[in-house]
Amino acid sequence: xxxxxxxxxxxxxxxxxxxxxxxxxxxxxxxxxxxxxxxxxxxxxxxxxxxxxxxxxxxxxxxxxxxxxxxxxxxxxxxxxxxxxxxxxxxxxxxxxxxxxxxxxxxxxxxxxxxxxxxxxxxxxxxxxxxxxxxxxxxxxxxxxxxxxxxxxxxxxxxxxxxxxxxxxxxxxxxxxxxxxxxxxxxxxxxxxxxxxxxxxxxxxxxxxxxxxxxxxxxxxxxxxxxxxxxxxxxxxxxx
Amino acid sequence: xxxxxxxxxxxxxxxxxxxxxxxxxxxxxxxxxxxxxxxxxxxxxxxxxxxxxxxxxxxxxxxxxxxxxxxxxxxxxxxxxxxxxxxxxxxxxxxxxxxxxxxxxxxxxxxxx
Numbered sequence: 001x002x003x004x005x006x007x008x009x010x011x012x013x014x015x016x017x018x019x020x021x022x023x024x025x026x027x028x029x030x031x032x033x034x035x036x037x038x039x040x041x042x043x044x045x046x047x048x049x050x051x052x053x054x055x056x057x058x059x060x061x062x063x064x065x066x067x068x069x070x071x072x073x074x075x076x077x078x079x080x081x082x083x084x085x086x087x088x089x090x091x092x093x094x095x096x097x098x099x100x101x102x103x104x105x106x107x108x109x110x111x112x113x114x115x116x117x118x119x120x121x122x123x124x125x126x127x128x129x130x131x132x133x134x135x136x137x138x139x140x141x142x143x144x145x146x147x148x149x150x151x152x153x154x155x156x157x158x159x160x161x162x163x164x165x166x167x168x169x170x171x172x173x174x175x176x177x178x179x180x181x182x183x184x185x186x187x188x189x190x191x192x193x194x195x196x197x198x199x200x201x202x203x204x205x206x207x208x209x210x211x212x213x214x215x216x217x218x219x220x221x222x223x224x225x226x227x228x229x230x231x232x233x234x235x236x237x238x239x240x
Numbered sequence: 241x242x243x244x245x246x247x248x249x250x251x252x253x254x255x256x257x258x259x260x261x262x263x264x265x266x267x268x269x270x271x272x273x274x275x276x277x278x279x280x281x282x283x284x285x286x287x288x289x290x291x292x293x294x295x296x297x298x299x300x301x302x303x304x305x306x307x308x309x310x311x312x313x314x315x316x317x318x319x320x321x322x323x324x325x326x327x328x329x330x331x332x333x334x335x336x337x338x339x340x341x342x343x344x345x346x347x348x349x350x351x352x353x
Contacts, residue, residue, distance in 0.1 A: 018308070021308060021309070022308050022309045022312055025307070025309040026309055032309060032313075033307065033309060033310045033313070034307060034309075035307060036306065036307065036310055041310065044310065044313075044314050045314075047314075048314050048317060048318075051318060051321070052321065055321040055324070055325075059321075059324055059325055059328050062325070062328060062329065062332065063328045063329075063331065063332040063335075064332075066329065066332035066333060066335075066336060067331075067332040067333075067335035067336045067339065068336075068339075069336065069339050069340060069343060076272050076275075089272055089273060090269065090272050090273075094265070094269045097265050097269070098262065098265060101258070101261045101262060101265055104258075104261070104296065104300055105254065105255075105258035105261075107300075108254045108257075108258070108299075108300045109251065109254060111247070112248070112249070112251055112254060115247065115248045116248075217247060217302075220300070220301075221301055224296050224297075224300045224301045225301070227296060227300075228293055228296050228297065228301075231289055231292045231293050231296070232289065232293070234268070234289075235268065235285050235286070235288070235289035238272075239268060239271060239272050239285045240282070240285065
């Protein structure tokens, strides 16, 4: 098989360290990313393109906020919640951040248990990750509802610069969509793990590739990326 | 695939990083809670953000153990984003100044902008 020859040429050659190793890998007439399966390499390249998309949204937000002569609404006050009499700034966003970081932790553990071929623990951790992700989306829906009731629209809001609404809905909406799709894929992978697809090397319905626990790691790359994007949204949109 | 090297690391490492991410998130929330201002605020926000992003990419996404060719293929293009940020910050500053000039001259001559 073609794949087999690639494996052999890819694995046996020693490479120099540092930049000369990079040049040797990329300039040779063979597979560039050794000991990385194409599935993982493709996920990384997809995540790079997604990085550019989210970067463009955040840069557009920066441009709008820097160039407006109208004061920008203060996020600390806009996203404050009153809980049992005390007004806490940004509290819902902080809880959402902790929920998403927790889900990243359970995802990392799921990958680890997957490579240990612990089927039950991997499936349980994946389902837990999906539940935390769904909780995040739920809280985001609550936040959107609250802001819409307070009169925030993509074209206006009661507190200041009009661009606040459009950037808020665009950036958090796109991120929430990513989380939602992540939850769906987590449940699909969890089902495959639970059924034993990766232990029996059952072929996938779409790609016909043999099942492998690396799928859990590739799923994890996507999920950690969603958490990573939230780190930047949290810093630039909510805290700045 | 037999040739893919499995990323197998001690669970303790993941738990430590998980804990660190919680601590860093709490720190960045406290920046807002205590209402820090000026360069201290922005510096701390950026510091905690970069530390969190670095931990997620390096440990959770296993970038620290990937081959250098893959690491550079993914991380170097992100540098283009930094250039883009620089260009757009410059542009936004210019737009802001022209708007100030325009609105001032409009209000001085008595016509609505």
